[in-house]
Amino acid sequence: MESRSRAEFAHTLAIYCSDGRFAPACEQFIQQALGEAWYDRFTVPGGAAWLCLDALDLCQFEIARRHISFLVKAHGIQRVILIAHQHCGFYEQRCLSPERIEQKQKADLQAATCLLREEHPCLKIEAYYLRVDKEQPCFERVTLRKPDEPPPLSAPQV
Helix, strand or coil: CCCCCCCCCCCEEEEECCCCCCHHHHHHHHHHHCCCCCCEEEECCCHHHHHCHHHCCHHHHHHHHHHHHHHHHHHCCCEEEEEEECCCHHHHCCCCCHHHHHHHHHHHHHHHHHHHHHHCCCCEEEEEEEEEECCEEEEEEECCCCCCCCCCCCCCCC
16 A cells, blocks of 8 residues: 655546445455556545435535536546445435435436536546445446437436
8 A cells, every 4th residue: 555645636536425334345446446546535425426416405515516626627637436335324314215226326426427527528437336245345337328318218217
């Protein structure tokens, strides 16, 4: 583990939930599977949900949007990695079924992507869903719509 500081900024931003049960798996995935040894982080309960106005009040949404925009501009962020995870307390407090929670999380990853693309069109954005299978973390890529692509007709209403 590298413990020294660097003079230059990272050009990747990871946005994921602050739940400590999943943070080590997210960090290992980002570093080993995605090849990002060094990156900025925006970790809050619910992760990308902070970029979805229906999940928060306007003040929290604006704070998240401003902080992320600052990082993108000031640090020259080029790549954004969004991760949602199974058993997320932020979503569970909304009293949805586990299936609806996963649908809502994936919809929020799409909404966060749309917002980020609208405000920062040059970003490369990717999203993942972390599911636990036999106590092992499994990361699944979430297919994100292109900026001009409408949602599928069968998309769940959340």
